[in-house]
Amino acid sequence: MENDPLKSAWHNIATPQKNDAELTSILKESAHPVLKEIRRQLLFETVAFSLFLLVYYDFFDGDRKPLYANLLLVGVLLLVIGHNVAGYLIARRGITGSNIRQALTNRLSGMKTYAFVSVTLRVLSAAGLWFFFISVMDLDAHRYGLLALGMVIVSVQVFFLSRIWAGRIKRMKEAIAGF
């Protein structure tokens, strides 16, 4: 009989039971619910960006654009693909740190770096596309308007992306401070 009623109630909580086969299937990366979702998105984005890189030179007259514009576009898209792959590898990595506080601090540090690179790459990829398309274009009032509209759309995207990451980082900082 437990003296502490809290402990007594805790120990008497009934929990579901999974068998060995169910537990073994959880160990497989292909069955992981979050990784499955990231993998699907990663595959979709990587295929889309790779296809774009394969056809952009012919479809969007890469030969008539300056070399720097071509290099910038290809470089930025390759960085985005690399960043997506890095995100997947980070998500499948185990917990590091000799205690919970340390594990959360390590996670926070990785999260900050990943967030910074995510937001920076979103801006750079938009800039790479703009540079490519406007590098040989004569800009008139109409095109300046379109450019400004594009900048507003990207700014809104960057704002929301930054807000999502800021929220995650804040929650993690609060969890660490709670110890």
Place this chain on the structure above:
Amino acid sequence: MEEAQFVRLINEHQGIIHKISRLYRDSPEDREDLFQEIVFQLWKSLPSFREKAAFSTWMYRIALSTAISAFRKKRPDIRYTAALPDALEEPPESHDRRERLFGALRKLNDADKALITLYLEDLSYHEIAEISGISENHVGVKLNRIKQKIQQLLKH
């Protein structure tokens, strides 16, 4: 450690993983996702387990770190009542007491949930300090405050 041996150990300790999942997530889908995430992270983190140490101590550290740091999916906050068979097998008052306890525990912040879980699992202050990364004295102070908070929550 072989996969079969690991699965056997998880099978023995799965009750606490289910309790942690229930404590840190509201919907059955989110709890199932967190359960899977914890088991997967334990498997991936296995190289950091030194077999001289107790498996459960290492497991608490990884499981609670995962529960706190795993991203929460944005889902509508729908609360489910307990399953009917569970409620029929026992006196309603003891079931109600446990539901109220869980309700109170869920209102704590992530760090307090971790500390009270370790306390409820009968770990010593020394073990709680080692797993959480804070001093033994601080564990004592924090646990007293958390227990008071829970008593307050249970009164309302």
